[in-house]
Amino acid sequence: MQSAPAATELTAVFARIQGMLLSQESAEAAAAQLSRAARELIGSAAGAGVSLLDETGRRASTAATDRAVESADAAQYELGQGPCLSAWATESLQRIDDTATDTRWPDWNRAAAAAGIASVLSVPVLYRDRCLGAMKIYATTAGAFGTREERRLLLLASAAGTLLGAAQGSDAPHRLSAAMQQALTDRTAVEAATGMLMERHSTDHESARRMLLTASRDQGRPLAQIARRVLERTADTAL
Known part of the structure; x- marks a missing residue:
């Protein structure tokens, strides 16, 4: 069970961030606050970051506590x-x-x-029926994170999803930009293509998604475009 001091610290962080979420532009500043909070509240973490969908529907690090986090994230997107x-x-x-x-x-x-990174913990940032991105912490020593750190990061990520999603306001359906609407449509295509690849190749969800990510990287095309090609092609056509 979470300790009272930790709960108090988290409450203070959430209250500070919630006051910032008056517009979509505030979301990146809030993500930076959440990154710092993750590093500060999880003592074994050497760095932290929050990755969100950018306007094209691709992932980009929008907040990181240091260059090591930025570098590690960049390597993930490249690979x-x-x-x-x-x-x-x-x-x-x-x-x-x-x-x-x-x-x-x-x-x-x-x-x-x-790069000196030994331990990693990453959790999804969820808002209602979609995943906005992921929150992660890194450490320079092996075995730095256990169940206590998992609970704290999951709690922070849950708050991040609610707060960042709420940045769109109660009239979100009317205020979402065309780019974000497209991103949501793209996510549906990616999920459908992932399911098709799982069935076609008798594989699991993560392996099927990795096929899409690899094809996106190798062909230099957006992930959603690759997904649509999968949905349009016959089973005997290469990815």
């Missing part, structure tokens, strides 16, 4: 693999106890280990 992308793709918590021995994202783990 098309890593715990942050997987947290976003699967909408589930991802934890790396030691980048030197973890085998799920070999290329990214090697890059992270070389």
Whole structure:
């Protein structure tokens, strides 16, 4: 169970951020506050960040506490693999106890280990029926995060989803930009294509999503465009 001091700190952070969310432009500043809060409230974290969908529907680090976080995130987007992308793709918590021995994202783990990052914890930022992005913390020592850190980061991410989603206001359906509306449409296409690839290749959700991410990276095309091509093509056509 969470301690009273920690609960008080989190309440203060949420109250400070909520006062900022008067417009969509405030969301990035709020994400920066949440990143700092994650690093400060989770003592074993050396750095933290929040990644959100940008206006094209692709992921971009909108807030990071330091250059190491920015660099690690950039490597994920370049390689098309890593715990942050997987947290976003699967909408589930991802934890790396030691980048030197973890085998799920070999290329990214090697890059992270070389940069001095040993432990990683990443969770999705959810708002109602969609995933806005992911929140992550890094540490320079192996085994830095356990169930206590998971609970705290999940709580922060839950608040982040509610607060960042609320930045759109109660009249969100009328105020959403065309770009954001397109992003939501794109997400539906990506989910449908992921399901089709799961069935076509008899694989799991994360592996199917990785196929889309890899094709997006290799072809230099937006993820949603790749997804639509999958939906339009026959089963015997290559991705």
